[in-house]
Amino acid sequence: MSLTPKGEARRAALLDAVLRVLEREGPGAVTHRSVAREAGVPLAAATYYFDDLDDLYLSALRRATEEQVTLFAGTDMADLRSVAHLIHRWATENRGAALAQYELMFLAMRRDALRADAEAWYGALEHAIDPHGKNPRQTRVRALALDGLLLRILWLGEPSTVDETEKALREIVEETRAAAT
Amino acid sequence: MSLTPKGEARRAALLDAVLRVLEREGPGAVTHRSVAREAGVPLAAATYYFDDLDDLYLSALRRATEEQVTLFAGTDMADLRSVAHLIHRWATENRGAALAQYELMFLAMRRDALRADAEAWYGALEHAIDPHGKNPRQTRVRALALDGLLLRILWLGEPSTVDETEKALREIVEETRAAAT
DNA sequence: GGCTTTCTGGTACATTTGTACCAAAAGGAG
DNA sequence: CTCCTTTTGGTACAAATGTACCAGAAAGCC
Structure with missing residues (x-):
């Protein structure tokens, strides 16, 4: 349930990545894959640290x-x-x-x-x-x-x-x- | 190149439908299919009267x-x-x-x-x-x-x-x- | 040391998407 | 009517998407 330091860092990296994708390509471009790519983590990380795409997006906002x-x-x-x-x-x-x-x-x-x-x-x-x-x-x-x-x-x-x-x-x-x- | 009266009406119906879908479900929900369904026309009509989804959306906006x-x-x-x-x-x-x-x-x-x-x-x-x-x-x-x-x-x-x-x-x-x- | 939880990264799959295509219907002009 | 353009509606398909799954690695705790 709790996160390791590295896990926390990845989570934060994903949230930052959301903002960069949003800024660069707009809301429609925020997908699991684009965010994971932007953050430099595998696709599965974006689904591991957040319930949903919605959860990921909203958390970043x-x-x-x-x-x-x-x-x-x-x-x-x-x-x-x-x-x-x-x-x-x-x-x-x-x-x-x-x-x-x-x-x-x-x-x-x-x-x-x-x-x-x-x-x-x-x-x-x-x-x-x-x-x-x-x-x-x-x-x-x-x-x-x-x-x-x-x-x-x-x-x-x-x-x-x-x-x-x-x-x-x-x-x-x-x-x-x-x-x- | 020019439109028949009925064509013009269908075109307008599609533009109206875009606004209704946008209001009800947000920008992400504006697709060829959802707009066509909302306007009560077949899918192909949405691609016939507008070059693009982009064209359709922007025309409505x-x-x-x-x-x-x-x-x-x-x-x-x-x-x-x-x-x-x-x-x-x-x-x-x-x-x-x-x-x-x-x-x-x-x-x-x-x-x-x-x-x-x-x-x-x-x-x-x-x-x-x-x-x-x-x-x-x-x-x-x-x-x-x-x-x-x-x-x-x-x-x-x-x-x-x-x-x-x-x-x-x-x-x-x-x-x-x-x-x- | 062991052992339980957290994390990894890869793959798979059903769904939805934009858009191309086409045979046929409808409409207008002569 | 005949011809030609416009319109119709159905279908097809490749691409992208959200999300589930899982075997194994790493990390933390006794």
């Missing part, structure tokens, strides 16, 4: 999402420059995980078991923007805009540079400043 | 996206109540098309041929919010927030009622009011 949640939740959004850097890295070097995360959102639509994971992401976004819950309305709007921006970056690749990203962030912050009750 | 683009582009966002109704319908009765539209965004990430379609959607959003280009900065932020809201509705089903949707819209508008240059 979940792990990626959790990483992003802790990453964003632990970030102070006050310094727009560093946030811009974070987002840029997120969309380039870490693109596989970013895709996995939104792929999970997509699946959550149809599968109740994933709702909690999806909500955790939205919560992390709002927490990062306003850790103390000072201005809920403003925070909600900013979170929506930030989410929209992230997807736009992912889908259209635009804004593509750190500078442009910072500018877009600044627009969001500045345009949501005023508004009394 | 494109048609859905174009419909949504004209729908939103032709809407004045001034009356939040009616916009809330529009969005609610979009996410419920018209859910298949909504999904198709964002599925296209997702594919556009990896396929240059779809970029124009994806950008058309973003353009339509901005145009609907501010037809005359009066305040580009505010419009960009509002469009991002609206896009974020639409995805949230699609993915988490929340806000789920027309009233809640209207409230969320109002928040976006009110929180992006001020900001001088």
Whole structure:
């Protein structure tokens, strides 16, 4: 039932491989065989460490999402420059995980078991923007805009540079400043 | 080369069927056979009217996206109540098309041929919010927030009622009011 | 040491897939 | 009607897939 160290490593290698295949060839290309090949392990390993293809795929998506949640939740959004850097890295070097995360959102639509994971992401976004819950309305709007921006970056690749990203962030912050009750 | 009236009808029936299968079972379930069954036509019809499975799938996504683009582009966002109704319908009765539209965004990430379609959607959003280009900065932020809201509705089903949707819209508008240059 | 659990890697198989093919039916044009 | 294009629906097939199976190697524990 428990795993040997080497087993644990193989399991992790398979999860990483899922993200790479997903990033490179899309969700449809994630199969037992492609993942095993990508991870450099025999086919049977992919069925040994995971019940299902579903189990393998979901485990990878979940792990990626959790990483992003802790990453964003632990970030102070006050310094727009560093946030811009974070987002840029997120969309380039870490693109596989970013895709996995939104792929999970997509699946959550149809599968109740994933709702909690999806909500955790939205919560992390709002927490990062306003850790103390000072201005809920403003925070909600900013979170929506930030989410929209992230997807736009992912889908259209635009804004593509750190500078442009910072500018877009600044627009969001500045345009949501005023508004009394 | 040209199509008979009946042929045209069958072609359209297949495109509709794609959206229904996509909505019900997800992108992976869209196959020649499932679509043909859904449309009530023999398998061969799905290969006769479309070069490829790819052609069939993309044609359906494109048609859905174009419909949504004209729908939103032709809407004045001034009356939040009616916009809330529009969005609610979009996410419920018209859910298949909504999904198709964002599925296209997702594919556009990896396929240059779809970029124009994806950008058309973003353009339509901005145009609907501010037809005359009066305040580009505010419009960009509002469009991002609206896009974020639409995805949230699609993915988490929340806000789920027309009233809640209207409230969320109002928040976006009110929180992006001020900001001088 | 032994022994029980974990792991390995290879193979096998039924199912589903995209797509090609084709003989015949239907439809429109002269 | 006759001819020619479009359409039909059935069938076939190679490729890929999820998953089961198993003989044996390796690893951990007494």
